[in-house]
Amino acid sequence: MALTSEATTVWSGDLASGSGTVNLDSSHAAALPVNWKARAEGVSNTSNPEELLGAAHSACFSMALAKTLADAGHAPENIQTTAAVTFSAGTGVIGSHLLVSAKVAGITEAEFEAFAEDAKANCPISKALAGIPITIEAELA
Structure with a gap:
């Protein structure tokens, strides 16, 4: 079964001085303000779009890792993932760095790193980001 999720942005003004709001239409979970200064100056x-992309990447990766671990008989107690998405004006999105820490009983650090690499390669958002470098740091908590 395919599921389509929707978000809508309403933008007013030019790029430099304008602003907009991103509405998460499917979940109605948030309406987020966006503007160029957030994107270019922090x-x-x-x-900004990169923060939203980071939210999608960290959530998708965490879900993929939880499934991969559970399928191998190592259900995680918890997983914390940060996705740092880098934007360069004039170039665009130039990378996503995943920083993951998890509590998982019964596996070694090396095994955990292998599970994390598998989740990085196979999470749907990582696949959608195939045109940029995706790096990872993974450790057991």
Whole structure:
């Protein structure tokens, strides 16, 4: 079964001085303000496309890792993933770095790293980001 999720952005003004709101239409979970300054200068209290992409990547990766571990008989107690998505004006998105720490009983650090690499390669968002480098640091908590 395929599921389509939707988000809508309403933008007003030009790029440099304009702003918009991203509405998570499918879940109704949030309406997030966005603008160029947040994207190019890191202004706080306003989101940007790369932060939203990082949210998608960290969530997808965590879900993929949980499944991979559980399928191998090592259900995780918890997983914490940060996805740091880098944007360069004039170039675009140039990478995503996953930083993951998890509590998983019964496996070694090397085994955990192998599970994390598998999840990185196979999570749907990683696959969608195939045009950029994806790096990972993984450790057991």
